[in-house]
Amino acid sequence: MQLLKDRILRDGKVFPGNVLKVDSFLNHQMDVSLFCEIGKEFHRRFAEDEVTKILTIESSGIGIACLAAMYFGVPVVFAKKNKTKNIAGDVFTSRVESFTHGRIYDIIVSKEFLHKEDKVLLIDDFLANGSALLGLASLVKDAGATLVGAGIVIEKGFQTGGSLVRGTGLRVESLATVASMEDGTVQFS
């Protein structure tokens, strides 16, 4: 998606440790007009898949998932990272290792909101080590629902997540795949 790649080249910043900082438009400040274009593009790619629900993970997936959901005409469910007072009863749960935060945590979704009749599209901002996507996929599997695929805004193609996730048979559509960030310069695949 050229609009997105141009934006990454213009406003993305590369930091040591293969960190691509896109927080001026994607995951701290959010350019909602860009999110609309991203949502349209995900819809174009998954238009034939009869998606009934979009599943994402807090926090930075939520905005993108909501704008995409507008084009699909379906609700969004976001997996939560901590058990709160407000989630009672039965939940699907899975374990995720965050690349950004450098820690392991449980994600949960209430069983009320994933059913075996659902056709679920996963959406997230980044695909790096693949742990978040595999965790979300596991929740969908536990629900007995159909997993349609995953829409990713930025895939770090030089990390193992993409091949790991695709190796499970999951269709992954990434709008921008970063091949390398050597010398602070972003190169796309």
Add this chain to the structure above:
Amino acid sequence: MQLLKDRILRDGKVFPGNVLKVDSFLNHQMDVSLFCEIGKEFHRRFAEDEVTKILTIESSGIGIACLAAMYFGVPVVFAKKNKTKNIAGDVFTSRVESFTHGRIYDIIVSKEFLHKEDKVLLIDDFLANGSALLGLASLVKDAGATLVGAGIVIEKGFQTGGSLVRGTGLRVESLATVASMEDGTVQFS
């Protein structure tokens, strides 16, 4: 906002400890078509205020803020609850006590994304003890920006937050104000 009140009466669930569970449409599963109507209503109420930025707090404010931002044509910034690897440099910070999670945490916004020229609208899903709104307002004040007001989806009118926040001079627009939840029945003001 009648559409919202009807939805709360239909799908909201009251739990002990004054917990109003609306996670089937607002803060776990998210009804994006309802969020569009909520966004339009916030825009109608703040249309004259030349808003340049919407500020919310992760996680459940993000979806609502993004849909509202579409009608305002402005970006969203969300305050983060934990310092991550990806936030480097200077941040505005404030302390918040969560009613839902029953804990105290710091919220942060990068100084890059709040400027003194900004006219900021705060958006959140709930107003209960007012701590989150006061924390967000403090970030805006620290940036020297103009605080236009706050748009709240559900205000718990029987808690102290509303009068506390309005007492600081902040304009608060709540789309549904719950007067009581006695015997498990929601009554609006």
